[in-house]
Amino acid sequence: MNRALFLLPLLMLAVLAGFFGWSLLSGRDPASIGSAMVNRPAPALPFAEPRLKAGKPVLVNFFASWCTPCLAEHPLFMRLKEREGATIVGIAWKDKPEAARAWLAKLGDPYARVGFDQDGKVGLDWGLSGVPETYLIDAQGVVRLHFRGPLTERDLAAILPLLRGGS
Secondary structure, X not given: OHHHHHHHHHHHHHHHHHHHHHHHHOOOOXXXXXXXXXXXXXXXXXXXXXXXXXXXXXXXXXXXXXXXHHHHHHHHHHHHHHHHOOEEEEEEEOOOHXXXXXXXHHXXXXXXXXXXXXXXXXXXXXXXXXXXEEEEEOOOOEEEEEEEOOOOHHHHHHHHHHHHHOO
């Protein structure tokens, strides 16, 4: 009986190690959690009304001047604005307005409007988990795509048809 009790912690350790090993090797992408916002009306942005230019798709990008991945994706937003004429709304999340303005002055400003969410309340309404995060809002004001982390060239394959098609 005593021997069985000594083996119990080892058995539990083996079970946990097996579970963690399976989780790591299962091929699941931890960034693909999804978003409760997709296919729902976009929350209001007090600084970007009326309703994010109804009738035209809009990208909403949460960024911060202190965010290194935001720096990595910034040239993509500049290109979307210049080449595609994309309407992009930027929200500086938990950032000082003067720091965000200086960052945009240095790198270029791809945003049609910039808002500031210093206390993080707007981010809560959008289901934000951190920066950068980007949402594509269709012409009817419905969230169609959500990207956690910096946008990449691969993400443009999903974004461009919706931006060009208007819905």
